[in-house]
Amino acid sequence: MWKWRAFFPPLPNPVSLGEGNTPLVPLRHMTGVWIKDERANPTGSFKDRMASLAVSWAQAQGFRTVAVASTGNAAVSTAAYAAAAGLRCVILAKQGGMASSDMECSLRAMGAEIRFTETWHARWTELERGVREQDWYPISNYRIPPVSSQPVGVRAYRSLAYEIAEQRSWSPPDWIAVPVSRADALCAMVAGFDELRRLGWISRVPRMLAVVRFPSLQEAVRSGREQPLPSEYPDRVAALSISDPQATAAAVRAVRHSGGDVLVLDDDDLARAQAEAASHGWLVELSSAAAMAGAAELLRQGSGGDIVALVTAAGQPR
Numbered sequence: 001m002w003k004w005r006a007f008f009p010p011l012p013n014p015v016s017l018g019e020g021n022t023p024l025v026p027l028r029h030m031t032g033v034w035i036k037d038e039r040a041n042p043t044g045s046f047k048d049r050m051a052s053l054a055v056s057w058a059q060a061q062g063f064r065t066v067a068v069a070s071t072g073n074a075a076v077s078t079a080a081y082a083a084a085a086g087l088r089c090v091i092l093a094k095q096g097g098m099a100s101s102d103m104e105c106s107l108r109a110m111g112a113e114i115r116f117t118e119t120w121h122a123r124w125t126e127l128e129r130g131v132r133e134q135d136w137y138p139i140s141n142y143r144i145p146p147v148s149s150q151p152v153g154v155r156a157y158r159s160l161a162y163e164i165a166e167q168r169s170w171s172p173p174d175w176i177a178v179p180v181s182r183a184d185a186l187c188a189m190v191a192g193f194d195e196l197r198r199l200g201w202i203s204r205v206p207r208m209l210a211v212v213r214f215p216s217l218q219e220a221v222r223s224g225r226e227q228p229l230p231s232e233y234p235d236r237v238a239a240l241s242i243s244d245p246q247a248t249a250a251a252v253r254a255v256r257h258s259g260g261d262v263l264v265l266d267d268d269d270l271a272r273a274q275a276e277a278a279s280h281g282w283l284v285e286l287s288s289a290a291a292m293a294g295a296a297e298l299l300r301q302g303s304g305g306d307i308v309a310l311v312t313a314a315g316q317p318r
Contacts, residue, residue: 001021002014002052003020013056015081015085017084019049022041023035030299032306036163036308039311039314045312045313046312050150050154051153053152054150054152055082056085057152061137063136064087064135065089065137068091069126070093072240075112076106079112082111083111090130092115093117094116094120124144127140147248149184160189170202172203174303175305176307176308176309176310177294178310179211179290181243182247193205209260210255211293212290213237213239214247215231217252221256222262227249228248230245238270238271241285241286241312242290269293270287270289272293273292274315276292284313285312285315286315288312291310
């Protein structure tokens with residue numbers, strides 16, 4: 001990823017574990033679809049891009065503790081890069097909400113301190129208190145309505161746009177299907193492609209298909225609303241990585257700017273997409289299967305041109 005460091009904020013000593021430069025692979029069973037395979041990152045997810053830049057920035061600014069409200073990939077990634085940088089890492093997680101016991105063991109092995117809260121929103125309250133009172137550097141959001149993750153870290157996701165454009169010989173795809181919660185990666189990719197367009201390296205910005213678990217983003221995009229409203233949250237959600245019931249205003253702007261659209265899927269849709277991917281050799285996280293489901297839907301709709309599906313993390317069907 002750091003081959004693109006001229007596009008990032010200046011940093012004297014980046015914290016890297018070898019993230020980025022992930023493969024762009026054509027799907028044998030879906031003609032016209034390519035997978036941007038973020039499973040190839042050091043901890044197995046696209047979050048390594050953000051963690052590398054955010055932790056590098058925190059270290060350069062003299063922070064000694066980084067903190068993140070997460071029960072999944074962002075927690076593992078932040079812990080890994082904090083360990084590489086020699087920084088303290090605090091993980092805020094809802095009691096009983098950790099993705100797996102193996103993940104908790106991995107976090108502790110990397111030296112992370114895990115603090116459990118009674119509710120999902122209490123994580124944000126605890127994170128804000130740490131930022132204000134204990135000089136923590138926040139990697140994730142703690143605002144309501146939700147905003148993006150730490151903005152310097154989010155900028156790292158622009159490297160996805162740079163890589164996809166370069167891997168396609170500077171001919172951008174027509175569509176990119178992206179699993180979305182707060183849309184950090186989607187927003188950054190739109191900005192990254194726009195950056196390349198202004199430089200004259202590419203001719204246009206691809207259309208973004210945001211694939212979501214809740215209809216908040218879809219309703220805002222299609223109604224003309226700027227600030228999305230929260231969706232009703234059910235008792236149980238399996239696709240935790242895309243489970244924020246309220247989309248961000250930035251996501252609305254990015255989807256509209258790209259001329260894109262939003263697809264809403266439920267857990268059963270995602271489980272079918274995950275099983276279909278596995279039957280063709282692709283072991284992807286349930287939430288990551290959203291990208292492949294989105295690509296399949298674009299094909300069913302007869303959308304012409306090339307499609308890239310952003311597979312954000314590895315996983316196994318259950």
